[in-house]
Amino acid sequence: MTLNRRTFLGTGVAAAATLSAPMVRAQGRPRVVVIGGGAGGATAARYIAKDSEGAIDVTLIEPSRTYFTCFFSNLYLGGFRTLESLAHTYAKLATDYGINVVHDWATGVDRDAKTVALAGGGSVPYDKLVISPGIDFVDGSVPGWDISAQGVMPHAYKAGTQTALLKAQIEAMPQGGVFVMVAPPNPYRCPPGPYERISMVAHYLKANNPTAKIIVADPKEQYSKQALFEEGWQKHYPGMVERLGPDFGGGNVSVDPGAMTVDIDGEVVKADAVNVIPAQKAGHICEVAGLTDGNWAPVDGHSMVSRLDPEIYILGDASAQGDMPKSGFSANSQAKVAAMAVRGALTGSRVFPAKFSNTCWSLIATDDGVKVGAAYEPTEEKIASVSSFVSQTGEDAAMRKATYEESLGWYSGITSDMFG
Template identity: 70%
Template sequence: MKLNRRLFIGTTLAAGAALSAPMVWGQAKPRVVIIGGGAGGATAARYLAKDSAGALDVTLVEANPIYTTCFFSNLYIGGFREFESLQHGYDKVAAGGVTVINDMATGVDRAARTVTLAGGQVLPYDRLILSPGIDFKEGSVPGWSVDAHAEIMPHAYKAGPQTQLLKAMVEAMPEGGTFAMVAPPNPYRCPPGPYERISMVAHVLKQKNPTAKILILDPKDKYSKQALFEEGWGLHYDGMVEWVGPEFGGAAVEVRPETMEIVVDGEVQKVDCCNVIPGQIAGKIAQIAGVTDDSGWAPVHPDSMKSKADENVYVLGDSSAQGDMPKSGFAANSQAKVAVMTIRAELTGSKAFPAKYTNTCWSLIAPEDGVKVGASYEPTPEKIASVDSFISATGEDAALRKATYEESLGWYAGITADMFG
């Protein structure tokens, strides 16, 4: 089935559709506060306001007035998109009946049901949705700290200035230089993301610096779409990309940002550009709210995305520990609609249908060479479980790969319209 903008919006509207009960005149509107304006939070805000027809008081708290999508940011690095095409504002979200506050949430009092903002404002809530994305696990890459070294060895795993910095560094590499990536351990945002990034860096270097080399230092034995990426690298960037797994030192990496060196199993190597993608945990406000566990992620009930720590709190997207779904924009958007349906049923008496989830992750390997992986999911008592999956095949013809890439463009247009209006 080919996915385009209209079909994406139509199918996701159907997934979240239910009639709300009428308001009782004179009764205060139930209050829903959402922290984080990405694929989970922005979607939840829009659908709560629209589908409740004014019955709910919906507030979205997002520190950045302009949101830059992580998904498709690799295509900017590769020269396939303009940076501005990744950026989206909240005017249409606000016009749809959502109170949008551009501030940082700094505190959650779950007993009092309040959220405190950096500017001093205190927001009461009846239900709270947390969708803050990821934070980085300090110390996960020896020698690297996000505060001290991200401007020297960028992570570019929170899209924005970091993405622009990494692109500039790649383009400024000396002839025949070495680009190194320290890949993250599981679990992390967008499983194919680091390897699509390698493809996009390779595309740039093939054009501008064809004798350059790319080194991937990976703590994992295997990674998402591995056969597809390796086939593509061999076809399009023969001899440029080298993957070093844990058996050969990929799990024993130290970096020295000041001298632009990496140390692999004790061996020092000078590089010209280093992309450090550290280990990840739930966004900081989820930790502050006390809904994460020892893993650093926030466990949720599979049928609702409701926090296992608090029945009045929901955790969406990257921050949640929910089972088989990857941490992706598509997944967060899908989870938001299940949470919205549950919250509306609880607060307005509308009908709730059994939860279903979907996800697809597209990756671009080279011009018009797109691949994808995805699945459908249903809740079990233990987790959100995959029930039907698919993946592009190696050896596919060029026409199919081009169609897959074009499908991804339709999805991006559709999901950003679904998030931001």
């Protein structure tokens, strides 16, 4: 068969893209494969495709056809967002940016042959590989809990089905019931996340189940935005939240999903809803590819390139980079540095010094938003923080409302930046 223009245009769903996008498929273009379509991977794929203007062939491997953002999923638990408002597809990355979006699992990386194996069979070759798989959980970190128990005691730390399940369980709690969170040890995804979640669960319960109790078993002495959360809980949900830190056995916890009990330092609590957020590690593919040192994958902060393979870049939660928190904002920031480095290596485009930043907004109650952030720059050793800020306790209502509204603007901005 001769491949004429008509048959080429008719061969697949990318037809529209070929017409509207300024790029034309060409032989011999350098190939970039991106594993993971979240804040790191989707951003990296989009920036590489966009800024190389068709000079680089970009393939994005992501099993989910619909992506639910983990950021803002607590607001769904609190009733401030619908689940649908957190859902995004990869259609524009295919149609507007010419990215080959493959909905499959990457199951292995052959670093010598430079190919990525797919669960559905076959493999994809790369010149440069970007891996941004997010987190997986450390086996056995909460005795009694494993992935088979997530239908009874959800983690809801990867958004979507799990988040919906946790919300349904909170809504089904009897009047005066008990909600228990098992908080994770450091380091983990989204440092303020568990405590924003507590705020949102309390917000729901205050309106619908005001005599319910919330218990947090926490292995950490201190946590992000602690003064702000504690002030907020006292103000909005007095008497509802009890946090047991390590001094009170919060680090010595096991669960029994069958009995719906949580054992906190020998004291057995009967619960109506239990949110277990286990200890975390880099997405499994990093370990399979031999790119981890301990639980995380070490990178050089000047470009996010793996310290173990110069052809592979690792972004976001999975990377061990230094001072940046594991957050969607961080992953998005790191993706832009990596995209620039990858383009520079493959097409000779200009490479500028890396700059990183992060801001995490949290909602404590209606119109009561707070934020924390920092700027970062790479050193030989790590990505180091160079300045920071945090909301102050006692801020007035107008400032808190503006902070919340700013977070809505950010959600809109970062999701456009990821998905086009």
